[in-house]
Amino acid sequence: MTFDAIDVIRTKRDGGRLSAEQIRxxxxxxxxxxxxxxxxxxLLMAVFFRGMAPEELAVWTQAMIDSGExxxxxxxxxxTADKxxxxxxxxxxxxxxxxLVAACGVAxxxxxxxxxxxxxGTLDKLESIPGxxxxVHEEAYLAQLREVGAVICAAGNDLAPADKKLYALRDVTGTVESIxxxxxxxxxKKIAEGADALVLDVKTGSGAFMKDPEASRELARTMVGLGEAAGVHTVxxxxxxxRPLGRAAGNAVEVAESVEVLAGGGPADVVELTLALxxxxxAGVGRGDVDPAEALRDGRAMDVWRRMISAQGGDPDAPLPHPAEKHVVVAPATGTLTRLDAYAFGVAAWRLGAGRARKEDPVSAAAGVTWTAGVGEQVVAGQPLLExxxxxxxxxxxxxxxxxxAVGVDTGEQPLPLLLDRITA
Structure with missing residues (x-):
């Protein structure tokens, strides 16, 4: 069935609902x-201003999935479960x-x-590991899931190719910020990956795409609804x-911190969030009786990490890159640390070389920021705080x-709780 694109645009422009056939x-x-x-x-601008009904959005999303495999x-x-x-x-x-999840028997x-x-970016972080x-191509991807239980890799062009075109267009037309x-x-993309269950970590605050908790909740509810409509158990x-998560932002520095978590240590907030996810x-695949904390304690998660890195050509024992230059920033006052602005820390890491302004830009594996204390902890004026x-x-x-x-001591600010809400269908 063929439609007139102008009619489709006018329908949404005027606040009408698009039919399933028009969307497809x-x-x-x-x-x-x-x-x-x-x-x-x-059409994207019309959607930006007029929104979509849940039924429209479910068809829109399925049509994007159907554009690939x-x-x-x-x-x-x-x-299988994904996050x-x-x-x-x-x-x-x-x-x-x-x-960790693979060590508990779920691919x-x-x-x-x-x-x-x-x-x-997760791939940028992992690429700081030598080799x-x-x-990972299709046969190797499935083989690694069978033999190791986990794979972290780049998506191919066969998943939701419509999204790749639409995302590029949104980026240059001011229509990115539409729930x-x-x-x-x-x-x-996540549904097309084919997992049985999906867990979404929807961030909120200065360093997140969504700054406002209620907007983050709305996005979470919308995505959960789409996952469930497509037959994927979604939470x-x-x-x-x-504030930034853990004690490091960058590439190699975040890999090092992740290995600390797998070894049974690491920052408390990273451990708490990792275990919650x-x-x-x-639970999403019926394994709610399995305690993932035990897989951290007994070393099974670390064993899977080493096998996963090795399967993708990496050397889990190789030294991570070290920076040519370090610069220390000291605590500005004595008292309770009440502000570490996540956005400012992200921009600083980016400017040090850990991030990119364009997709084709290179990144530095060794660049980043580390800090010695988190929000709620005591600091003394002049102590080394950031590196x-x-x-x-x-x-x-x-x-x-x-x-x-970006750093505040005894400002009276109240940080958000690490886990604000849990959204289900």
Missing amino acids: WVIDAYTRGVVPDEQVSA RKDLSPLGRP HSTGGVGDKTTLPLAP VPQLSGRGLGHTG WRAD PLIASSIMS ALVTAMD AREML LHTDDPDRIPRALEALEG
Whole structure:
């Protein structure tokens, strides 16, 4: 069935509901290049202002999934669960989480991305491990899931190709900040991965895409609804990103911190969030009686990590890259640390070389920021608090500019709880 693109645009522009047939046609036609960018730009702007009903959005998302392939993981013979974070600063939970859940008997097909702007990318972090490669082809991907139980790799072009085109168009038309478009973009790829259960970590606060907790809850509810409509058991946790997670933001520094967690240590907030996500993933596939904390304590999660890194060409015993230059920032006053602004820390790490402004930019494996105390802890004026890592000392002044006002002592501010909400269908 063929429609007129202008009629589709007018329907949404005027606040009407698009039919399932109109949606399927326009997504397919745009993916094939039949409908041009300028018309879909107009449609995206209409959606931005008019929104979508749940029924429309479910069809829109399914049409994006249908533009490519949906992976079939049933031959693995074990339950599968996946996790997605909306992104933040110091958010390295994927690294310990995937091997942890795999150590509990659930396969984890984790297709991840790269960082852009102030938020880090899982693949960039892992590429700081000597030899590790992000590209895992189909046969090797399934073999690794069977033999190791977990894979973290780049997504191929066969998953939701409509999303790739639509996302690029949203980026240049000012239509990124739309909950229906954000939700369909994320969920089309995650559903296409083929996992039985999906856990969403929806960040909120200064370092998150969504700054406001209620907007984050709305996004979480929307994505949970899409997952359930597609037959994937989906739960969302709304979690704090007003301060960075853990004690490190960057690439190699976050890998080192993740290994600490797998060894039974690591920052308390990273451990708490990793275990909360693991329990949701296990419960989502009927393994709620399994305690993931035990797999951290007895070393099983670390064993899976080492096998997962080795399977992708990495050397888990190799030294991680060290920066050519370090710069220490001291605590400004004595008292309780009440502010570590996540966005400022992310920008500082980015300016030190850990992130990129464009997708094609290179990143520095050794760049990043570490800190010795978290929000709620006591500090003494003049004690070393932050350490800036970079390969280029000329980057340090700009990173310091980003951190102006980012650290607060006894300001009276109340941090968000780490886990704000749990959203189910």
